Amino acid sequence: MKGPLKSTLEEMKGIPQPPMVNPYGNSSAKIAPRLTAEEYVEGIFAGERPIVSRAITLIESSLSSDRNTAGKIVKACRAKTAGMNTMRIGITGVPGAGKSTFIESFGKLAIKAGHKLAVLTVDPSSEISGGSILGDKTRMETLANEEKAFIRPSPSAGSLGGVARKTRETIAICEAAGFDTVFIETVGVGQSETAVHSMSDFFLLLLLSGAGDELQGIKRGIIEMADLITVNKADGSNTERAECSKNLYDGALHLFPPTRSGWKPSCVTSSALTGAGLEDIWKMILNYFSLVMGNGYYLRNRREQDRYWMHESINESLKSSFYGNPEIAAELPEIEKEVLNGNKDSFEAAEELLTAYNKKL
Amino acid sequence: MKGPLKSTLEEMKGIPQPPMVNPYGNSSAKIAPRLTAEEYVEGIFAGERPIVSRAITLIESSLSSDRNTAGKIVKACRAKTAGMNTMRIGITGVPGAGKSTFIESFGKLAIKAGHKLAVLTVDPSSEISGGSILGDKTRMETLANEEKAFIRPSPSAGSLGGVARKTRETIAICEAAGFDTVFIETVGVGQSETAVHSMSDFFLLLLLSGAGDELQGIKRGIIEMADLITVNKADGSNTERAECSKNLYDGALHLFPPTRSGWKPSCVTSSALTGAGLEDIWKMILNYFSLVMGNGYYLRNRREQDRYWMHESINESLKSSFYGNPEIAAELPEIEKEVLNGNKDSFEAAEELLTAYNKKL
The missing domain is CATH 3.40.50.300 (P-loop containing nucleotide triphosphate hydrolases)
Structure with missing residues (x-):
């Protein structure tokens, strides 16, 4: 076997994995021995397929130590391809x-x-x-x-x-x-x-x-x-x-x-x-x-995409703080129901939720 | 003269207006003597055009006393037309x-x-x-x-x-x-x-x-x-x-x-x-x-629109709190420039701004 199929299988073989954990997901299990950011970057720049594959796995991890390494790798990669x-x-x-x-x-x-x-x-x-x-x-x-x-x-x-x-x-x-x-x-x-x-x-x-x-x-x-x-x-x-x-x-x-x-x-x-x-x-x-x-347009569009994703990430994060707030999560279904029944105006409902949210901040 | 043209002109005539103030805008000037919410509602339900016109002016006002009355009027109107x-x-x-x-x-x-x-x-x-x-x-x-x-x-x-x-x-x-x-x-x-x-x-x-x-x-x-x-x-x-x-x-x-x-x-x-x-x-x-x-679909769509506007208002408000924050407003141009230059990843930039924002809350 050659190519990416091999590398991914290699990576997954022989490494202890807890049962029922998605190896690509938000698992806290380490699924491959980690390298340093520099080692990953070196491997990526050399086009070493198994390292590329493992670096991507790192990106998909939500462990904060992995996020840290991943951030360095991505930065180096972007700098190289600029x-x-x-x-x-x-x-x-x-x-x-x-x-x-x-x-x-x-x-x-x-x-x-x-x-x-x-x-x-x-x-x-x-x-x-x-x-x-x-x-x-x-x-x-x-x-x-x-x-x-x-x-x-x-x-x-x-x-x-x-x-x-x-x-x-x-x-x-x-x-x-x-x-x-x-x-x-x-x-x-x-x-x-x-x-x-x-x-x-x-x-x-x-x-x-x-x-x-x-x-x-x-x-x-x-x-x-x-x-x-x-x-x-x-x-x-x-x-x-x-x-x-x-x-x-x-x-x-x-x-x-x-x-x-x-x-x-x-x-x-x-x-x-x-x-x-x-x-x-x-x-x-x-x-x-x-x-x-x-x-x-090529470059302009890429830059606009960068800006778009910056604002999109901010927006996503603001929304998830809001909707993830326990008080909002508790109040929302009832208020939403009232809006859907026509008993509460949509803007009034929004203000009510925002007031509750801002009080808790 | 008959119809809406007349009523709007009537409304605007003889009422003191400070110069250079947009009568429909966020002016703090009172441009017509205010009625009580009940009086507006009564006039609206009776189809009295000048009252309808003045109620809309009230809605367009950003004075908080007006917003309060406007809220009551809108609520009554929605209840009537449900x-x-x-x-x-x-x-x-x-x-x-x-x-x-x-x-x-x-x-x-x-x-x-x-x-x-x-x-x-x-x-x-x-x-x-x-x-x-x-x-x-x-x-x-x-x-x-x-x-x-x-x-x-x-x-x-x-x-x-x-x-x-x-x-x-x-x-x-x-x-x-x-x-x-x-x-x-x-x-x-x-x-x-x-x-x-x-x-x-x-x-x-x-x-x-x-x-x-x-x-x-x-x-x-x-x-x-x-x-x-x-x-x-x-x-x-x-x-x-x-x-x-x-x-x-x-x-x-x-x-x-x-x-x-x-x-x-x-x-x-x-x-x-x-x-x-x-x-x-x-x-x-x-x-x-x-x-x-x-x-x-008619009703379902209207309800979905209500819900849409509720979430849209929340979203707008979260964004304006964020972008209106003095620290964010001060930092954003520089960070955005770095994103556009390719020196900073869009997600990294977003996180940086969010961290600064959350610290200040």
Whole structure:
């Protein structure tokens, strides 16, 4: 066995783990002997896959000693990659659109083109659905065996903010380890798409032919986030229908307000099975990066994303202090009920809760 | 002179006003003799236009004695209208789409159909742009003279949250005064549309033929909020182009994920000049209300909006305490600069600020 599969298994093998503890989660169990921050950084910069993998595990830990080391590692990684041009590509799609197969085929294309690829998954619901860790391993088997690919499943569930932070730190580590291309896949619906969009340079949406019903699973607004839509599974008897859907979406995209990047989103077709369309998508993505690196949007957008996440983290933290306050937690259900019954005005209810909160501070 | 124009002028005439003070704003000057909460409520319930107008002025005041009275009035108004079926219709459009003329013609149609209509405007930028108060008065002259119409310009600028609160309270007063139909117009871009969408039952978007460039002014995502799009100014030599745009949008709307209401958004054409299409739009709106009142979405959505505004107010308040803290205000620019330069991680920056904030509490 080669590649990331091996390293992760190595890491998990032979190390005592308490039963029923999620190795990626908020467990206080040490799951691998820790190195110093310097040792991690050295290993990451040298592109040592097992060290990269262990550094990510450290990031996913909530032990404060780990957080401390993780902070130093991330800082060093960011410093190394500052000014480097990397490609962060968000990928989402309706259920059944064939995201894993697409990423596998598309990822191999990126590697063939000379890139080193990291595939990350944001799935805040994974603790509930359970299988995503194993799922990711098995479903991208051939990509996982590529020397130049690094596949990392979703960290365990937690707040979307927590998952987002871990993912952004993981991106920094992967880039410092030489992975110049990062796919950030989202398998969730709704909020996780917005989070991934806010940490990607380019956002790719996979749809199926037969518009309408199939969109049930995705939130309104996602289509307008896409830089490129591909109608996937455009093969066999489905080819014609896919082409038809593609034309519809392509027409629709021209009706949207212009993007801030200056890029004109469009729609294409693809088949991860036959490989049709994949080269074109890759070319379009390269065109996109050439455009936004040229017009300054690439850097501006990344900086805006940094600022966004700073304020988003502050906001998340303020909210969790408020809603985590025992008094608020006790009063909220009753007050919320009164608002829902129309007995209390929403602003009045807000003021009541805020007064109670401020008194306790 | 009859109608709202008269009442507002009456209210403003002969009452001492300090110079340079915005009568709708956060002025501490009393601009009309105050009544008791009971007197206001009585006048509102009797549909007395001058009292309605003065109650709204009270709502827009930030004097704490006024806020106190306003709170009582709003509570009484909400109690009266609980369970009543009213129609709150948000209206927005690209610059130049002819919103005012549309609202004037369309409003007269609503009145002809037997409804009492209040037209409110949400324009958080009005303090900057200046003219919206006078603008609203003059641009809807014939509607303003209708006995069954009540036009109220935007409250003065302030935070979007503040404007939203005032607008929602104004809606309660208008409904209690017997205005069963409320148009909530937004003239801003971006955030104010989202706010209006979150206080409307139905959201109407006015576009112009010649898609693409004309959308420059609107934010991505607005199209997916619309329950109905009308390509306005479909008259004279523009008729054919408008029809063509309509078909394009109509096709595009079918490609969007389904709405939670069960309603299928579509696109039509209209001309406020010739009146073409207005009756159809009115019928579609009635169909919408019939659908959502039947399937329970109407009430469910209003309750969700109440809850949304409760949490939104809490969130706004937490943020303004944080960002209004002198220490944070002093530290933020430097830290934000470091984030933008890539010298500080966004999450690290957030933590630094939060630590400083929590120490001071």
